[in-house]
Amino acid sequence: MAPATNLYQSLDNFVIARYPTMKKIAIPMTDCDLCDHFEEFQYFLIYDFENPVCIREDMRFPPYYEIEKLPEWLIDNGVTDIIARGINYDMIKKLNHNKIHVFVGVKKKNPEDLIRDYLDKVLDTDQQMCY
Secondary structure, three states, rough: OOOHHHHHHHHHHHHHHHOOOEEEEEEEEEOOOEEOEEOOOOOOOOEEEEEEEEHHHEEOOOOOOOHHHHHHHHHOOOOOEEEEEEEOHHHHHHHHHHEEEEEEOOOOHHHHHHHHHHHHHOOOOOHEEEO
């Protein structure tokens, strides 16, 4: 009889293969740095994750700077999560309504450290950064 751990590992592999976890995390950037206010972005770094391996990192420029159209652009790009510093409360509501999770009030760090903190579930946020 095979040890139980092999059975569980097989089941885990089946679940992962059958139901992959896809995440796209967007970070608004200005001049190669996390922007202080979400609405003042120049571009987004978008990280694609599958079962928690980063499979792609893209720098994407929305085709317009009309902030009202941004949620639709993020949805069209498959974004599931946003890591931001300051953000308008109404924008958070729009993004959440479209099933995009928003992590707001993060400390200024390089994007790789923010992603690592997110994956390790130690991302330090502060709701006071909503305005």
